[in-house]
Amino acid sequence: MADIIITNGIVVTMDPHRRIIENGAVAIDKDRIVAVGPTEEVLASHQAPTMIDASRKIVMPGLIDGHAHAGHGLIKTMGGGDSDAWYEACHKAYTVASTPEFWRAEARLAALERLRFGVTTGVSLLGGGDTILRTDEPIYGDAHCEGVREVGTRSVVAVGPTRPPHPRTYARIVDGKAVERPVSFEEQFETCKTLIDTWHGKHGGRLNIALITPTLRAEHLAELGAENLEEAKRQARLTADLAKEAGLVFTQDGHTKGSVAYAKELGILGPNALLSHSTNLTEDEIRIVADTGTSIAHNPSAIASILGRCPVPELLEAGANVCLGSDATAPDRSGDMFRHMQQCMHYHRTYFKDPTWLPPGRVLEMCTIDGARALGMDKDIGSLEVGKKADVVLLDLRRPHLYPLNMPVFRLIYFANGNDVDTVIVDGRIALQDRKALFVDEDEVLDDAQRETDAMLERTGFQSMLETPKMFWHHVRATDQIEH
Structure with a gap:
């Protein structure tokens, strides 16, 4: 007996043999997969009260987003492409102008976006980078x-201390006014410990x-000076050590040439480490990543990937694990991992001027099983295998841009987008069906996000950042808006 059986689908397992079962079925009991195989065989040995017909649908593991930012969902395109204005909005909103209601509203909006796009697991930094984390x-x-x-x-959810020097100024909103106070590294560190105790591994993991x-x-x-540099190193080691002791992922945002080698000197790399962006790495740094078992979160749609290049093919050939990230939500990108898979292929093929690099199956691995490996979860998620958690996505192939119905896995990776997702099961629970979320009222989530954004704009006075910039039309380059 099972709870749910999905039948008649094209099952893309992402198991070690990368099996594709043309008329396949997946049986789920509670939160685990109990059978994967041809529909006829699964139905011969399992029955369930809930049957889902996946005819003309792909059945696949939930997608995994290896790098994104909480808070950004309510900031999005503010500043209209002006990076300085965008960062100013993030900094003020996240440190002195946000309330718990703001963070809940944004979390629901971003999680709903992910759910609608078939992203069942995602990393979210609690703020915008490593200097404006909301850890006061x-x-x-x-x-x-x-x-x-x-x-x-x-x-x-990634939390941690901000860059020295401390204290940093944060504020709690009381009766509509910001009450500021200085926050030390020690306070931020205790906040992290409290969040670990309260949330880590909870709600079925x-x-x-x-x-x-x-x-x-x-x-x-160069900027920190000798004293602050030593303090930054001490804080980095303390945080990395706590991650190892607690069995947590340890992540860092914004790596580029030289920083990986420095991280190795600090002794903070290893199998639990996940470094985002990692552009312009040297050959030695590629070797460091592979030798230490560190994972890389590649964000091909991010601005960092315009300013530099993450050497993904070279990392993979060296034996490193690379997952895919959206770096969402931000001025120019969403959480749609199909978009980022396609961007990833074109990005590196353009660099090599060779369309044979990164075949489509390789990038699907990056945001399924390799993403699970980067998060230390590959024994539980990332593929459809007996014994694993039931994180399953059904993608509707009966769409004009995905027909005719042949070469379905190619269509999945080259042509599909997040809006083709029909059904999503997370931890054995149907969370999206017929493109409708089942656990929350979508209109209420959207209205709440609008209300909290309007309140944040009122507190910050940033309404002018919503105006269309004067370089939006007619110009070839927005040279007075974006610093090059």
Whole structure:
């Protein structure tokens, strides 16, 4: 007996043999997969009260987003392409102008976006990078986790201390006014410990905490000065050590040439480490990543990938594990991992001027089983195998851009988009069916997001950032808007 059986689908297992079962079925009991195989064979040995007919649909593992930012969903295109204005909006909103209600509303909106796009697991940094994390008090992380829990997806929430010097100024909104106070590294560190105790591994393992510490790049080494540099190194080691002790993912944002070698000197790399962006790495740094078992989150649609290149093929050939990230939600990108798979292929093929690089199956691996490996979850998610958690996505092939019905896996990767997702099961629970979320009222989530965004704009006075920039039309380059 099972709880759910999905029948008659094209099952893309992502198992070690990468089996594709043309008329396949998946049986689910509670939160686990109990059978994967031809429909006739699965039905001969299993029955279930809930039957899902996946005719003309692909049945695949839930997608995994290896790098994104909480908070950004309510900031999105603010500044209209002006990076300085965007970062100013993030910094002020996340440190002195946001409430727990803001973080819950954004978490629900972002989790709903992921759910609708078939992303069942995602990493979310609690803020915009490593200098504006909302870790002054646990209430903001609590609100984020509660929002994700309501939608029903899986999340790895990255929290940690900000870059020295400390203290940093944060504010709690009281009666509509910002009450500012200085926050020390020690307070941020205690916030992280509290969030670990409260949320890590909770709700069937759907909610987990990761730790993040600021990436030290060349410009930071020059800016910090000797005293602050030593303190930054101490804090990085303390945070990385806590991650290892607690069995957590340890992540860093914004790596580039030189910073990986420096991280190795600090002793903070290893199988639990996940480094985002990682552009312009040297050959030695590629070797360091592979030798230490560190994973890389490649974000092909991010601005960092315009300013530099993550050497993904070279990393893979060296034996490193690379997953795919959206770096969402941000001024120019969403959480649609289909978009980022397609961008990934074209990005590296353009670099090599060779369309044979990164075959489509390889990039699907990057945001399924390789993403699970990067998060230390490959024994539970990332593929459709007996004994694994039931994170399953049904994608509707009966769409003009996906027909005729042949070469379905090619169509899945080259032509599909997040809006083709029909049904999503997370941890054995149907969270999306017929493109409709089952655990939350979508209109209520959207209205809540609008209300909290309007309140944040009122507190910050950033309404002018919503105006269309004067270089939007007619110009070839927005040269007075974006610094090159």
